[in-house]
Amino acid sequence: MKPTLSSLPFEQADCSDDSGSVWPRASFLLEAGKYGRILRIALVERLAYRLDFILSTLLRFLPMLTTILLWLAVYAGAGRLSEGELGGFSLNEMISYLLLVHISRMFSSMPGLAQGIARDIRDGNLKKYLLQPISLLPYLLAYRAAHKVAYITMTAVPYAVLFFLCRDFFAGWPSAPVLLAYAVSLVLGFLVGFFFEAALGMLGFWFLEVSSFLYVVGTLNFFLSGHMFPFDLLPATFAHILKNLPFQYLAYFPAAIFLNKVPQDMLFSALATEAAWAIALALLAGWLYRCGLRRYSAYGG
Amino acid sequence: MTTVTTPLDAGPIIETHGLTKIYRVYQKQEGLLGAIRGLFRRRYREVRAVDGISFRIEPGEIVGFLGPNGAGKTTTLKMLSGLIYPTSGTARVLGFVPWERANAFRRQLALVMGQKNQLWWDLPAADSFALHRAIYSLPLDQFEQTLDELTELFGVAHLLRQPVRELSLGERMKMELIAALLHQPRLLLLDEPTIGLDVVAQVSIRRCLREYNRRRGVTILLTSHYMKDVEALCERVMVIRHGQLIYDGPLAGIIEQFSQSKLVKLQLAEEADPVPFRRYGEVVHADGPLIELRVERQRLPEVLAAILDHHRVLDLNVQDPPLEQVIARVFEEPLAAHETDSQLTPV
Amino acid sequence: MRALLHYARVWLAFARFGLMRELSFRGNFLIKVSVEILWLAILLIFYDMVFTHTRVVAEWSRDEYLFFVGCYYALGGVIETFFLINCSEFSELVRTGDLDFYLLLPANEQFLITTRDLDWATLPNIFLGAGVSIVALVRLGWPVELGRLLLFLILFGCGVALAYSFLVILTAASVWLVRNQSLYEVWWLFTTFMRYPREIFTGRWAYPIGWFFSFVVPVIIVTNVPARMMVKALEPELAVYTVLASVVLVAISGKIFRLSLQHYRSASS
Helix, strand or coil: CCCCCCCCCCCCCCCCCCCCCCCCCCHHHHHHHHHHHHHHHHHHHHHHHHHHHHHHHHHHHHHHHHHHHHHHHHHHHCCCCCCCEECCEEHHHHHHHHHHHHHHHHHHCCCCHHHHHHHHHHHCCCHHHHHCCCCHHHHHHHHHHHHHHHHHHHHHHHHHHHHHHCHHHCCCCCCHHHHHHHHHHHHHHHHHHHHHHHHHHHHHHCCCCCHHHHHHHHHHHHHHCCCCCCHHHCCHHHHHHHCCCHHHHHCHHHHHHHCCCCCHHHHHHHHHHHHHHHHHHHHHHHHHHHHHHHHHHHCCC | CCCCCCCCCCCCCEEEEEEEEEEEEEECCCHHHHHHHHHHCCEEEEEEEEEEEEEEECCCCEEEEECCCCCCHHHHHHHHCCCCCCCEEEEEECCECHHHCCHHHHHCEEEEECCCCCCCCCCEHHHHHHHHHHHHCCCHHHHHHHHHHHHHHHCCHHHCCCEHHHCCHHHHHHHHHHHHHCCCCCEEEEECCCCCCCHHHHHHHHHHHHHHHHHHCCEEEEEECCHHHHHHHCCEEEEEECCEEEEEEECHHHHHHHCCEEEEEEEECCCCCCHHHHHCCEEEEEECCEEEEEEEHHHHHHHHHHHHHHCCEEEEEEECCCHHHHHHHHHHCCCCCCCCCCCCCCC | CHHHHHHHHHHHHHHHHHHHHHHHCHHHHHHHHHHHHHHHHHHHHHHHHHHHHCCEECCEEHHHHHHHHHHHHHHHHHHHHHHHHHHHHHHHHHHHCCHHHHHHCCCCHHHHHHHCCCCHHHHHHHHHHHHHHHHHHHHHCCCCCHHHHHHHHHHHHHHHHHHHHHHHHHHHHCCCCCCCCCHHHHHHHHHHHHCCCHHHCCCCCHHHHHHHHHHHCCCCHHHHHHHHHHHCCCCHHHHHHHHHHHHHHHHHHHHHHHHHHHHHHHHCC
């Protein structure tokens, strides 16, 4: 009954295979034939792929419905349906928050990253990194970044539709500096998520079976990142602790910026802190990697 | 150790008439227009996996089902065990209609497929057997007696408590066979039982099956494309090709029926150029003074006479080609016009 | 009767060997259990946090809602322990053709396929959920009414039967569907409807949806009806409807499952 770890499906670069049928006409039609092929691919195959994709995304949005209804009921029960707030969040802000958290997660979720690293370690695929002048982390980072770009581009439309349908919950766009800070926080969130998961994956150098541990972390993350609900609803001490942990950058922080929950004069320092965390995690992952690799090669690979 | 007595109906244990299974294979159409057309109306091609097979098997027989890949052996076996509905034709197995899958029917039957595992992977074989006992409701003492007998026969008693994943392929296959025989089925169907196994394991399993048939009279029907399986176990062989039964009888008769040639092995007095020998038949092998020819049977007398006339022969030997070769050639016969590939996709 | 005993014995064998297999991976087992407990903790923290801000949610008071949570968790535990892994492995059985082995055994295929493995790691959930519910009852000062308890257990059983039927339908569908979305994910989505009191479906848009998923595709009533039975006043029509719906759905899902096996059998070669 826990949320599954995998992020949205289709989080992979779109690489459809052109099986290339021979166009059985005279050679001067070969050019037209090529375009015909491209058209065929574009229409028939992408259509089926898209339909599937739309279906999966729709299914993904379904829990949002019940979540929104629940919070409506909570606010109604507290008598704060039309005005008033819980934990500093009005009803509209709460629902906006829950929607925005999806966007944050789009940037910061790293499905399969830690597992993949641990598996490569276990299967002995890291030998090539011992021999070749490429390092694992920069390679994986570039790979993930490319994936994310493709993925975000693909999911842009369904999400745009969803946000359009829910536009009444939003108080409009934030000001330009806030919007800029929001964008920066998302990118930094990507880095925090990446290096955190990468560091977890590095544990595979020391422990044989990492996947169950990753599962624990994933479950905790759901709560600690603010994905479930904003920290501000918790008692002050807990909220304070959670706002100082790096997990907030995976969900809570960008959403809070967008909703103007972070005072404008503190924006810069908050982002700087996020950047510092990203760097710290990057250093940690790198250090674990080097230690692990040394240990790995000591055992003869 | 009593042999299994056949109850009321002492008739054949398997009887089929015109058993047929036809698959529709949908064909993807070329080009953009084709793809769109394919959304509305799909063209399909019929593949006759099994085409009007009729035979009878009496209790206690060990029969081999020989045929190339895609000939319909596995499909037939699956129809006999009730897994697949036939398109047409009838079959009675153990007195039941197999595809109705009555519990009483399934209790008397066992199917083992080579390279497929039905035992629990992480647990010792003994535990899988205990599970079998529960499912088949076998009384404990009968179960233990049967298990002892089987493990002693197959020589795997010491491996019972080892997790199945740690066993070698041959040992795993033996465990699979034991699992199949625990409920003392009257009919044992085997689909490529020795495939992928090393020679020692193959020989051992054949020996055990033969012995078990002798002791218990269990009817065995096995498919294989290893000649050795069939030679070692079966007195009767059915040959299937393109879904049709083209031979049903003793093993020796295959050569009679299918082989149109004989092998002539010559040892000449001196080294000879094989080229002139080509007019007698196909030169299979040429190594200095030793030449091996494949000669058509009808031409044999004249060829022998001609060879003896024109060459100095130290030794001459006329043999049937090995069974494998005969069968292989039978299998290689070109396909009929309407069947161009044997790839079946689920409808 | 003999058949029932036979199936009980087979099931016990499944349970025993499932446990042995699970224990052979001991460390993993403990971690899995920890994750389940962690998840319950998170659910309870969420619940606690919500009720520090309000006294009632969708007409359910704090302790009534706690009972609901315990009910949901226990019911989820039943499905996850006894059925979920089996159903999620079904599509793999179909793909590899190993389903054949189950078709050859002299027992009901649906029983064999849906109960052959037990997830012992989620078994504690049933007790934890029950524990949470008992705590809620104590806080409500609930007078021990055996009749009500009996009715609750019957309706809880109906809820399990309904959830099981939906799971079977989803499982059977994997025989026909080309694309294989992980059953776990689809099931998780399903449970979002079981997770909350029915009363959250108020409002112009939500009410019809709530009605649809209560009476046409009866998912919402799975947890709602037994929980309401216990801590609120339950309309008798709803109880009767639940019992009927579960009987009908078990029958329908069984039919669909048989159809899926037939389709598998006609398509395999």
